[in-house]
Amino acid sequence: MIEAERTRIGHIESGRGWWGEYSDTIGPAARDLAELESRSTVLRTHEPMLIPGMLQTEEYARAVLATTEADTHRASRYAQFRLARQRVPAGGSPLMYHAVIHETALHTRVGGPAVMRSQLLRLIEVSRMPHVTVQVFPFEAGNYAAHTQSFVIYGAPAPELDTVYLEHPTQSLFLRDGKQLDEYAKMFERLSELALPPVDPESAPESHESRDSLSLVEHVMYTL
Structure with a gap:
């Protein structure tokens, strides 16, 4: 049963789900990603260069x-697709989301100062x-073997x-091997340990x- 579900996730029929609206522009891998995100309950991501x-x-x-x-038309469609995938601010049963972002991403002026x-x-x-x-991996934390690699771990209801x-x-690659999953989980845990403490929504900055x-x-x- 689990293997059948994996196969179904990896081979999505064009047009299934909201992402089918973008099949004129978005390739199969991106649509697979949207399907994967729609089924996930926990998302852990590490991004060294850009805001996730x-x-x-x-x-x-x-x-x-x-x-x-x-x-420009394709770029606009890609942007619409990316925004449609944003489940983080959604109501109901929101996705549990944990991001470790390298400080480099904060200083990279994408689109200019106003956009940043x-x-x-x-x-x-x-x-x-x-x-x-949200945690920031600061420059002073030094070098860690995984800090230059972008990756996302999608947690499903069944581990x-x-x-x-x-x-x-x-x-793009989708890894589902147990040993590989364990390695990336350990890398993310280490990145989180080295990063600055996350934002505490209950306390004031001062x-x-x-x-x-x-x-x-x-x-x-x-x-800026």
Whole structure:
């Protein structure tokens, strides 16, 4: 049964689910990703260079996609698709979301200062949600073997269906082998240990005794 479910996730019929609306532009791998996200209950992501897609503003997403897609219509469709995937701020039973973002992503001025200021403000707002954990991996934490690699761990209702997603320019990978899942889970745990403490939605910034992820995001935002 589990193997059959894995096969079904890996081979999605065009047009199934809301993502079918974008089949004119979005390839099978991206639609597979949307299907995977729709079934996940927990998402852990590490991003070394950019703000994760789930947390991007529309202007930031469009600026990112403009660097990889010359066709303005296709870039617009990709941006719409990315925004449609954002389940984090949704009501009902929201996705439990944990992101570790390298400080580099905060300083990379995607779209210019105004776009970045809006994006960092959005990051602060979303990080205050109780089902969202955002941590920043600061420059002073030094080097860690996994900190240059972007990856996402999708947690399913049944642990046997967990998936690691690796995005590459030519071919994205979906890893479901138990040993590989364990390795990426350990890498994420280590990244989280080395990163600054997450934003605490219950406390005011001025009450913090030491620097945390929120204070670093705010500092970068005020320098734009």
